[in-house]
Amino acid sequence: MRKDVKPATWAAHAGGATDPNSAGIVPAIQPATTFLRDADYELINSDNLYLRPHNECVRHVERMIAQLEGAAETLVFPSGMAAIAAAFRWVPNGGRVIVQQGIYWGTTKWIREFCARRQITLDEVELRDLNTLAEACATSADLVFIETPSNPWLVTVDVAEAARLAHAAGAVLVVDNTAGTPVLSQPLGLGADIVMHSATKAMNGHSDVLGGVLSTKQEAPVWEAIRTDRADAGAVMGPFEAWLLLRGLRTLPLRVERMSENAMRIARHLADHPAVEDVFYPGLETHQGHEIAKRQMQGGYGGLLSVLVKGDKENALRVAGRLELFLRATSLGGVESLVEHRFSVESHTGLPENLLRLSVGIEDVGDLIADLDQAFGQ
Numbered sequence: 001m002r003k004d005v006k007p008a009t010w011a012a013h014a015g016g017a018t019d020p021n022s023a024g025i026v027p028a029i030q031p032a033t034t035f036l037r038d039a040d041y042e043l044i045n046s047d048n049l050y051l052r053p054h055n056e057c058v059r060h061v062e063r064m065i066a067q068l069e070g071a072a073e074t075l076v077f078p079s080g081m082a083a084i085a086a087a088f089r090w091v092p093n094g095g096r097v098i099v100q101q102g103i104y105w106g107t108t109k110w111i112r113e114f115c116a117r118r119q120i121t122l123d124e125v126e127l128r129d130l131n132t133l134a135e136a137c138a139t140s141a142d143l144v145f146i147e148t149p150s151n152p153w154l155v156t157v158d159v160a161e162a163a164r165l166a167h168a169a170g171a172v173l174v175v176d177n178t179a180g181t182p183v184l185s186q187p188l189g190l191g192a193d194i195v196m197h198s199a200t201k202a203m204n205g206h207s208d209v210l211g212g213v214l215s216t217k218q219e220a221p222v223w224e225a226i227r228t229d230r231a232d233a234g235a236v237m238g239p240f241e242a243w244l245l246l247r248g249l250r251t252l253p254l255r256v257e258r259m260s261e262n263a264m265r266i267a268r269h270l271a272d273h274p275a276v277e278d279v280f281y282p283g284l285e286t287h288q289g290h291e292i293a294k295r296q297m298q299g300g301y302g303g304l305l306s307v308l309v310k311g312d313k314e315n316a317l318r319v320a321g322r323l324e325l326f327l328r329a330t331s332l333g334g335v336e337s338l339v340e341h342r343f344s345v346e347s348h349t350g351l352p353e354n355l356l357r358l359s360v361g362i363e364d365v366g367d368l369i370a371d372l373d374q375a376f377g378q
Ligand SMILES: Cc1ncc(COP(=O)(O)O)c(C=O)c1O
Pocket: 079, 080, 081, 082, 104, 106, 107, 147, 151, 176, 178, 179, 197, 198, 199, 200, 201, 210, 211, 212, 331
């Protein structure tokens, strides 16, 4: 398929993925774990020897995401955490990594334990402004990891500046772009070396596939190590999940547009609400990173926002308990809206007890606002 088309066109056509055998306009799922050789013992299809290193559905997904992300190459993993682990495993024992504070708790937890096991120095830095990163990057490092906009604080980090600082320290910059999505932001174009996604979120968008993604700006020794490790360690996504992910990706630009519009309307509505103490959303002019977000996100600010409910934990739980359209469940980026009381899941990380995280879906925004109003008691 021509590559000079807009992302929505590329996505709707799944990057031209079809089934050459049947002439079907969607690719087939090939679940075989092993592949035939001919009588001379040559592989009949030289791409396919055994399922563990790679598979056809995954190749379609990878081609499609690489184009959306502006990447030289993309690798798909069985979960977002598997992708993050792969992005870190090449760091040598005794190395040094710098990680943004207050990001998705599962990421922080895994990185802390990994670094402790491997005698890797870990510096966790607050990135509401980049002075702390500049200080941390005064000493050489192997890897800098940031998440923008972050989950659940929506802290928005200047990727171009983070890349400049990371590179001055000799480090590779990895950006978790899960909340941003490749539709709204392309960190590789801003200077990041590797971009990461939990494909479980907006990329798939239907809350029915677990997946992770790494994409590289260019071929490099670190990328080569990640690619080899994925194949050898067997961390590739299976064909059924990849097929579903490909289907989800077809509507990614459309879904992200609608989620972003809905989230913007809801953020503005809640910012003026008497029962709300604060709203964190990069689209609000009052947000810490609004100017940065305006520069590095195009077409919207995503579907994720956090709200401080006036009062205490009980007030927040009461609002969550009354919501009907926002389902009470973890995760984000699906077509259906979700609400999460993060303190109930990570009470030890210093999150406020009155914080509710909203993942805004593609429903009618009037219905969503009415649901929030009745839950907040207005
Ligand atoms: C920002 C972010 N990164 C990474 C992950 C991990 O992804 P997964 O759940 O697909 O392993 C999550 C999961 O919530 C996330 O929110």
